[in-house]
Amino acid sequence: MKYEYTVETEDLAKYYTMGPAIIKALDGIDLRVIRGEYLSIMGPSGSGKTTLFNMIGGLDRPTRGKVYIDEVDISKLDAYELAWLRCRKIGYIFQTFNLIPVLTALENVMLPMIFAGVPREQRVKKATELLERVGLGDRLHHKPGELSGGQQQRVAIARALANDPSIVLADEPTANLDLKTGLDIINLLRELNREKGVTVIVATHDLKMIDVSDRIVYLRDGKVERIETRREIAIEIEEE
Amino acid sequence: MSSAPRMEIGKIYMPFGEAVRIALEDIRRRFVRAAITTASVVLGVAFMDALLILAAIARVLGGEGAGVQAYQLWILFISLLVCVVGIMNSMLIAVAERTREIGTWKCLGALDKHVLLLFLIEALLIGVIGGLLGWVIGLLVAVIYGTQVGMSTVMSALSTSSVTIAGLEFLPTAISTFVLSIVLAVFLSLVASLYPAYRAAKLNPAEALRYEV
Ligand SMILES: Nc1ncnc2c1ncn2[C@@H]1O[C@H](COP(=O)(O)OP(=O)(O)O)[C@@H](O)[C@H]1O
Ligand SMILES: [Mg+2]
Numbered sequence: 001m002k003y004e005y006t007v008e009t010e011d012l013a014k015y016y017t018m019g020p021a022i023i024k025a026l027d028g029i030d031l032r033v034i035r036g037e038y039l040s041i042m043g044p045s046g047s048g049k050t051t052l053f054n055m056i057g058g059l060d061r062p063t064r065g066k067v068y069i070d071e072v073d074i075s076k077l078d079a080y081e082l083a084w085l086r087c088r089k090i091g092y093i094f095q096t097f098n099l100i101p102v103l104t105a106l107e108n109v110m111l112p113m114i115f116a117g118v119p120r121e122q123r124v125k126k127a128t129e130l131l132e133r134v135g136l137g138d139r140l141h142h143k144p145g146e147l148s149g150g151q152q153q154r155v156a157i158a159r160a161l162a163n164d165p166s167i168v169l170a171d172e173p174t175a176n177l178d179l180k181t182g183l184d185i186i187n188l189l190r191e192l193n194r195e196k197g198v199t200v201i202v203a204t205h206d207l208k209m210i211d212v213s214d215r216i217v218y219l220r221d222g223k224v225e226r227i228e229t230r231r232e233i234a235i236e237i238e239e240e
Numbered sequence: 241m242s243s244a245p246r247m248e249i250g251k252i253y254m255p256f257g258e259a260v261r262i263a264l265e266d267i268r269r270r271f272v273r274a275a276i277t278t279a280s281v282v283l284g285v286a287f288m289d290a291l292l293i294l295a296a297i298a299r300v301l302g303g304e305g306a307g308v309q310a311y312q313l314w315i316l317f318i319s320l321l322v323c324v325v326g327i328m329n330s331m332l333i334a335v336a337e338r339t340r341e342i343g344t345w346k347c348l349g350a351l352d353k354h355v356l357l358l359f360l361i362e363a364l365l366i367g368v369i370g371g372l373l374g375w376v377i378g379l380l381v382a383v384i385y386g387t388q389v390g391m392s393t394v395m396s397a398l399s400t401s402s403v404t405i406a407g408l409e410f411l412p413t414a415i416s417t418f419v420l421s422i423v424l425a426v427f428l429s430l431v432a433s434l435y436p437a438y439r440a441a442k443l444n445p446a447e448a449l450r451y452e453v
Contacts, residue, residue: 050450054445054446054449057347059343059346059347059444059445059446059449060444060445060446060447069247070247072247077247077249079351079352080249080252080351081247081249083252083346083349083350083351084249084250084251084252084349085247085249086346086347086348086349087252087348087349088250088349089247090347092344092347092348094344094449096340098340098341098343098344098347098449099344100341100344100345101269101341102262102265102266102268102269102270103262103265111348112348112349114253114254114255114258115252115253115254115348115349115350116250116252116253116349117250117251117252117253159348
């Protein structure tokens with residue numbers, strides 16, 4: 001079987017120098033993410049999850065190694081091309097929601113479409129549809145401050161999908177939510193992953209994420225400790 | 241043999257109207273911070289206008305020699321300098337407060353120049369508002385002074401020309417100080433915001449997103 005990879009990393013490394021010390025946030029990551037896959041990156045705090053996202057998301061440059069997005073080596077892209085990649089190919093979801101506080105839910109979702117040059121009417125239509133899809137059809141004109149954490153994260157999910165990206169990167173999306181709300185967000189991400197065929201990569205140490213993931217990458221000290229696919233997980237549980 | 245695949249990189253847009261709308265919304269929502277920044281502009285401009293109008297009144301009263309004195313120009317210069325430092329300080333704090341937001345903008349596709357544009361439009365709007373308020377306050381000061389020397393004196397000072405700057409010399413004092421106020425306020429606000437806006441635009445998105453408020 002031949003897979004198509006949305007993301008590939010080759011010997012990816014990111015070192016930070018803190019005075020005399022060198023912190024190896026990532027140290028030789030080889031990863032292939034299949035198109036349409038729901039991949040979880042598990043690892044304790046400080047294991048390099050956010051750093052890996054910054055590299056895959058074109059937010060920072062690696063110390064060593066390569067990142068391919070849709071088979072394009074993104075180290076070869078200039079600032080303009082990277083901004084375009086971030087706008088069109090990747091949707092970002094954060095632990096802290098990161099909505100633009102002065103804009104309404106609808107305006108937040110329309111923002112990436114402004115950058116993409118989508119005409120106003122189409123922007124309104126698409127953003128409304130997306131917000132309805134995530135269950136916020138009655139909150140279009142609310143500002144983030146008037147929404148609960150779970151609702152803000154739903155807006156962020158709608159915004160991440162605004163330009164039909166290839167990849168959604170979610171960095172600990174449930175860390176600031178209660179158990180029930182977190183579960184709803186996880187299930188919503190999973191549903192959208194199936195519906196739209198968008199690749200979803202979620203960094204987490206939330207064990208609820210295991211059930212919905214196609215594969216789980218365990219990260220420790222900037223290295224891939226092991227990778228589990230769903231079938232292996234199922235077998236493990238049976239063996240216990 | 242196939243060559244390395246290329247992405248079809250398209251254009252990135254930021255319509256000017258949208259940028260203005262967002263900047264206005266920012267000023268409205270962060271009213272306190274914007275008001276502090278504007279206060280700097282207002283004080284500098286009001287001081288200048290009061291000096292100019294009082295000099296015009298003195299001229300109506302005493303004729304020759306009475307104008308803005310050299311030492312007053314120095315004070316004016318210093319006060320405008322303080323005004324610039326005030327705006328810059330306030331803008332730097334605004335940029336720091338919004339570091340994570342700027343990181344988010346860049347995730348959504350904003351280019352450096354879009355971030356720069358947003359901050360400069362805000363500075364422009366603050367300049368216009370501050371210039372307008374400063375002029376009104378300067379005028380009020382002159383009118384209050386006028387209750388001592390007689391309103392008719394003040395009115396004749398305001399309605400005759402006194403400002404000796406090319407292009408403004410034929411305008412009545414009231415109008416020339418108005419034009420001067422707006423132009424100066426916008427100029428000062430833009431100059432003071434250039435460095436903070438540049439800092440904001442150049443933020444590395446990964447660093448900006450890590451920033452703890
Ligand atoms: N900008 C930075 N400067 C210095 N050290 C950093 C920076 N970003 C991350 N690190 C360090 O790199 C390691 C991995 O961090 P991170 O990727 O944020 O981990 P995680 O998201 O899994 O908690 C940590 O030790 C962290 O302190
Ligand atoms: Mg992290």
